[in-house]
Structures are given as structure tokens and as C-alpha cells.
Amino acid sequence: xxxxxARMIIEIMGRxxxxxxxxxxxxxxKMGSEKGVKLIDKKYHEPKIVKEAKNLHITFxxxxxxxxxxxxxxxxxxxxxxxxxxxxAPEKFxxxxxxxxxxxxxxxxxxxxxxxxxxxxxxxxxxxxxQLQALNSGxxxxxxxxxxxxxxxxxxxxxxxx
Numbered sequence: 001x002x003x004x005x006a007r008m009i010i011e012i013m014g015r016x017x018x019x020x021x022x023x024x025x026x027x028x029x030k031m032g033s034e035k036g037v038k039l040i041d042k043k044y045h046e047p048k049i050v051k052e053a054k055n056l057h058i059t060f061x062x063x064x065x066x067x068x069x070x071x072x073x074x075x076x077x078x079x080x081x082x083x084x085x086x087x088x089a090p091e092k093f094x095x096x097x098x099x100x101x102x103x104x105x106x107x108x109x110x111x112x113x114x115x116x117x118x119x120x121x122x123x124x125x126x127x128x129x130x131q132l133q134a135l136n137s138g139x140x141x142x143x144x145x146x147x148x149x150x151x152x153x154x155x156x157x158x159x160x161x162x
Contacts, residue, residue: 037065
């Protein structure tokens with residue numbers, strides 16, 4: 001397959017405007033240094049104030065890039081999450097089953113990783129919520145730790161019995 005060429009829009013929001021300009025430039029440079037990626041052109045736009053927010057700005061860059069493979073292309077769009085992507089070359093391309101298998105496995109590994117992060121965040125949130133409830137009811141952190149140890153011992157005994 002010949003190299004894939006695409007135009008992407010990368011947006012960033014924050015404050016102050018000087019910071020988001022610098023952050024966007026750093027992001028685009030980092031993208032261009034990724035394996036299998038060559039930047040063809042880039043155009044930065046000046047930050048604009050977000051209408052319904054205090055002192056919040058948004059800016060974007062239009063980036064044309066060439067990718068050595070579909071895997072490199074998907075690595076960039078999943079890693080940098082552009083707000084828009086347009087493939088302009090080649091107009092048509094043919095994929096064999098090895099290309100599709102490789103791409104499918106790459107996407108699945110990313111999705112599994114995101115799922116792992118989401119599940120861990122939910123568990124951590126639930127732990128913090130229970131700790132806050134306990135603290136609001138007057139328990140001290142030492143009491144929470146002792147309760148946790150007792151629950152773990154109880155679970156260990158149950159699993160040995162089973």
C-alpha cells in the first residue's frame with residue numbers, strides 16, 4: 001500500500017492563550033516525531049476566547065501528514081484524538097486480511113486499555129466515596145484501615161473454604 005496522507009484538525013482549550021499556543025505547538029511537534037509519521041504542512045490559528053466561559057481560550061492547528069501504514073495512522077488518531085480527519089491520498093486502497101487483522105488487534109488493544117483505565121477509575125472513585133461517607137459519620141482513618149483489614153481476612157477465609 002502506498003503511504004496514506006491525511007489532513008487533521010487538532011484543537012486545544014485552556015488558559016492563558018500563550019500557554020495553549022505553546023502546548024499546541026509542542027503537541028504537533030511530538031506528533032511529527034512519532035514513528036511512521038511525516039508532517040507535510042501545519043498551520044496554527046490564533047486563540048479565540050470561548051464565549052460562555054470566563055478567561056478560557058481555544059485554538060487549533062491544521063496538520064497535513066503522511067503515514068507509512070494504516071497502523072501508524074490509527075495510532076496517531078487514537079493517541080492525539082484530532083477533532084477532524086480527512087484522508088486525501090490514496091483515493092482508493094486495497095487491504096489484505098493481514099492488514100485488517102493487524103489493525104483490528106491494534107484497535108482492540110487500545111480499547112482494552114481504555115476499558116481497564118475506566119474500570120480502575122470507577123473502583124477508586126467508589127473507595128474514595130466510601131471513605132468520605134465514613135469520615136462524615138465520624139470514623140477516623142485508622143478505623144477505616146482496620147475495617148478494611150478485617151474484610152480482607154474474612155474474604156481470604158471464605159475463599160479457602162470454597
